[in-house]
Amino acid sequence: MRGAPRTSAVAAVAAVAALALAACGGNGGEPESSGSGGADEVEVFTWWAAGSEKAGLDALVKVFDEQHPDVTFVNGAVAGGAGSQAKDLLQTRLQAQDPPDTFQAHAGAELQDYIDAAQIEPVSDLYDEFGLTDVFPPDLMDRLTADDGQIYSIPSNIHRANVVWSNRQVLTDAGLDPDATYPDLSAWMDDLATLKKAGVTPLAVAQAWTQVQLLETVLLADLGAEGYSGLWDGSTDWKGPEVTAALEDFETLMGYTNTDRDGLDWPESQQLVIDGKAAFTVMGDWAEASYEEQEQELGTDYSAFAVPGTDGVFDFLADSFTLPVGAPHPDGAKAWLETVGSAEGQEAFNKAKGSIPARTDVDMSTFGEYQQSAAEAFKSDTIVSSLAHGAAVPVATLTAITDATSKFTSGASDLAAFQSELAAANAG
Amino acid sequence: MATATRRRAGVRRAVRRAGAPLLLLLPSLILVGVFVYGLIVANARQSATDNHTAAQATGQAPTTGVGLRNYLDLLGSEEFQHSLTNLVLYTVVFLVGTMVIGFLWAWLLDKPLRGEGFFRSIYLFPMAVSFIASGVVWRWLLNSNQDEQASGLNRLFQMIGLDALQNNWWNNVSVGIVAIAIPAIWQLSGYVMALFLAGFRGIPVELREAARVDGASEWKLYRHVLFPQLSPIALSALIIIGHMSLKAFDLIMSISKPANYQTKVPAVDMYVFKSAFDYANAAAVGTILLVIVAIVIVPYLVHTHRQDKR
Numbered sequence: 074m075r076g077a078p079r080t081s082a083v084a085a086v087a088a089v090a091a092l093a094l095a096a097c098g099g100n101g102g103e104p105e106s107s108g109s110g111g112a113d114e115v116e117v118f119t120w121w122a123a124g125s126e127k128a129g130l131d132a133l134v135k136v137f138d139e140q141h142p143d144v145t146f147v148n149g150a151v152a153g154g155a156g157s158q159a160k161d162l163l164q165t166r167l168q169a170q171d172p173p174d175t176f177q178a179h180a181g182a183e184l185q186d187y188i189d190a191a192q193i194e195p196v197s198d199l200y201d202e203f204g205l206t207d208v209f210p211p212d213l214m215d216r217l218t219a220d221d222g223q224i225y226s227i228p229s230n231i232h233r234a235n236v237v238w239s240n241r242q243v244l245t246d247a248g249l250d251p252d253a254t255y256p257d258l259s260a261w262m263d264d265l266a267t268l269k270k271a272g273v274t275p276l277a278v279a280q281a282w283t284q285v286q287l288l289e290t291v292l293l294a295d296l297g298a299e300g301y302s303g304l305w306d307g308s309t310d311w312k313g314p315e316v317t318a319a320l321e322d323f324e325t326l327m328g329y330t331n332t333d334r335d336g337l338d339w340p341e342s343q344q345l346v347i348d349g350k351a352a353f354t355v356m357g358d359w360a361e362a363s364y365e366e367q368e369q370e371l372g373t374d375y376s377a378f379a380v381p382g383t384d385g386v387f388d389f390l391a392d393s394f395t396l397p398v399g400a401p402h403p404d405g406a407k408a409w410l411e412t413v414g415s416a417e418g419q420e421a422f423n424k425a426k427g428s429i430p431a432r433t434d435v436d437m438s439t440f441g442e443y444q445q446s447a448a449e450a451f452k453s454d455t456i457v458s459s460l461a462h463g464a465a466v467p468v469a470t471l472t473a474i475t476d477a478t479s480k481f482t483s484g485a486s487d488l489a490a491f492q493s494e495l496a497a498a499n500a501g
Numbered sequence: 502m503a504t505a506t507r508r509r510a511g512v513r514r515a516v517r518r519a520g521a522p523l524l525l526l527l528p529s530l531i532l533v534g535v536f537v538y539g540l541i542v543a544n545a546r547q548s549a550t551d552n553h554t555a556a557q558a559t560g561q562a563p564t565t566g567v568g569l570r571n572y573l574d575l576l577g578s579e580e581f582q583h584s585l586t587n588l589v590l591y592t593v594v595f596l597v598g599t600m601v602i603g604f605l606w607a608w609l610l611d612k613p614l615r616g617e618g619f620f621r622s623i624y625l626f627p628m629a630v631s632f633i634a635s636g637v638v639w640r641w642l643l644n645s646n647q648d649e650q651a652s653g654l655n656r657l658f659q660m661i662g663l664d665a666l667q668n669n670w671w672n673n674v675s676v677g678i679v680a681i682a683i684p685a686i687w688q689l690s691g692y693v694m695a696l697f698l699a700g701f702r703g704i705p706v707e708l709r710e711a712a713r714v715d716g717a718s719e720w721k722l723y724r725h726v727l728f729p730q731l732s733p734i735a736l737s738a739l740i741i742i743g744h745m746s747l748k749a750f751d752l753i754m755s756i757s758k759p760a761n762y763q764t765k766v767p768a769v770d771m772y773v774f775k776s777a778f779d780y781a782n783a784a785a786v787g788t789i790l791l792v793i794v795a796i797v798i799v800p801y802l803v804h805t806h807r808q809d810k811r
Contacts, residue, residue: 164778186554186555186556186778189554189555189556190559190778272649274650280758280760281758281761333672335672335758335763336640336643336645336757350650468777469553472777476762476773479761479763480580480762483672483762
């Protein structure tokens with residue numbers, strides 16, 4: 074050990090030197106000023122790298138090339154992990170003040186973190202410039218507007234989260250009516266009980282976020298649209314008896330689900346229903362694409378309807394594009410945002426991706442059957458924000474809610490603890 | 502003048518003596534200083550702030566020092582205690598499993614045996630597979646469905662008539678993490694075997710012969726002659742496997758999901774905190790992990806250092 078003091082002295086000196094270096098590096102790299110030039114290209118950062126999402130992006134790029142032939146499109150798509158890989162990389166790039174020219178993000182509260190971090194710029198004046206203010210439904214405009222009265226992104230497409238998908242053959246085999254409509258959750262649970270006795274999985278779910286999505290639709294069904302929206306602005310009490318009742322329903326529904334849920338992702342649980350191993354699943358309407366791929370027919374092979382008790386409510390989430398602070402090509406980004414918001418762009422993109430346009434003035438007659446009905450619902454229904462997809466709460470709150478949900482569904486906490494953890498998560 | 506010249510000569514001599522080695526060491530010293538020790542300090546400083554939001558992470562909102570409060574909150578929370586318990590369970594099972602199986606294989610292969618090279622390769626092969634890749638396979642093998650819906654190992658148990666052995670594997674909330682130790686043991690037992698085999702081969706034949714001539718029984722031969730010779734190897738194996746186990750992340754991520762409560766360990770917590778812009782807590786978890794690993798590694802380093810001196 075005689076050599077140790079000198080070694081540690083050297084280490085200490087090195088550490089001090091490192092600190093000095095770190096201190097110097099801390100405030101370097103001021104963001105480049107934006108708003109000037111850079112209209113020759115645009116790097117678009119998305120997680121649309123495969124399947125129907127990639128097809129949608131390709132269709133959108135085609136429209137972009139027609140509308141803005143002088144701007145080169147640079148694809149910054151990052152594959153993997155349903156967007157989580159992309160979000161990790163985006164977080165790093167924004168921290169390093171190396172933003173892409175525009176990036177994909179869920180519209181709504183998920184943007185709040187970027188707004189608080191001063192990483193994206195308001196685009197409200199672009200809404201006026203492109204004439205978008207009146208073509209989006211007023212409910213949607215409310216959801217897009219941040220606390221400071223500004224809008225920070227332009228939505229490209231709309232998805233609905235409160236949809237139940239059923240396998241009609243499984244229901245018929247169990248002696249149930251595949252065309253049955255359920256006024257509320259308890260009527261639906263009666264059929265789930267019958268299915269369980271028949272030996273099939275009544276309700277398929279996957280990993281934690283799909284359980285959160287199920288939870289949000291149960292809350293929506295039991296509290297109603299107003300009560301549900303109140304959960305996010307504080308006017309509904311998380312500790313109240315109505316929430317307790319909803320959580321009891323959630324517990325009952327989880328009792329009807331597949332035991333291997335935590336190891337699956339949504340395409341796998343969807344496949345359980347398609348393959349007839351499960352009867353129902355609650356999944357956003359992007360699931361439509363997997364039916365189309367496998368040539369399943371709506372109304373003969375499968376049915377899709379709003380989660381019982383949420384009829385007339387559209388639990389929305391939207392992908393949208395932003396204008397990052399310090400983007401190298403702000404004019405290119407504005408050109409991209411113009412295409413994203415345009416009727417032609419929305420039509421081409423959504424037809425390929427299987428979602429519906431955020432604009433209400435797009436001609437839906439050439440869209441698929443499900444999309445037409447969803448677009449109709451989007452126009453007339455009450456619109457509420459999805460919890461599991463970042464429209465209702467910021468990332469940190471969603472993480473806390475997801476953790477509490479996983480703890481509850483894995484059996485580590487009881488209902489009372491679950492409810493108080495949810496309340497704590499929303500309190501901040 | 503004279504003193505200055507003499508002093509300059511002295512400096513020159515000192516530089517000549519220490520200069521070349523120091524010059525050679527300098528790049529690595531600086532790199533290690535900045536990227537290891539400097540960042541450890543930066544991490545520790547981060548963990549003592551209230552930097553819990555995106556705005557604070559980018560300097561839009563002020564952060565203030567909170568001392569050790571993040572640590573106290575973390576260590577006091579039921580969730581983090583659950584992660585630590587999982588880590589201990591995983592480490593104990595992983596260590597005992599690899600050591601016992603690795604030693605057994607080495608002991609068997611140490612006997613003169615036909616096809617030794619063949620078996621050695623077979624046992625070592627799993628180590629060549631990445632945790633992520635094997636995790637994908639084991640996720641399917643460790644499917645928690647039972648009875649009619651069973652697949653993977655549960656289905657195998659049914660086929661061989663051991664239905665009672667079916668279980669929900671890593672989905673058990675209290676001991677599920679042990680199921681994830683199974684693939685880890687499968688992958689690294691061969692490595693421990695290789696270490697022990699080298700140890701066995703390093704023991705001179707004369708020692709065994711001498712013990713046998715002295716009338717030692719087979720057990721006594723192992724107990725008093727071979728085991729003492731193997732103990733440095735066992736210690737190295739323990740340290741290597743132990744620190745791998747404490748940093749367990751990839752295998753858990755590919756079998757389970759980061760949000761799953763039943764398989765949380767500190768490394769997963771750190772990832773989840775970081776993704777939610779809670780940099781202070783992520784840093785605090787990182788420091789706790791570093792301390793835990795240090796508790797395992799430092800005594801070993803001290804020990805080997807003493808041995809080198811001897």
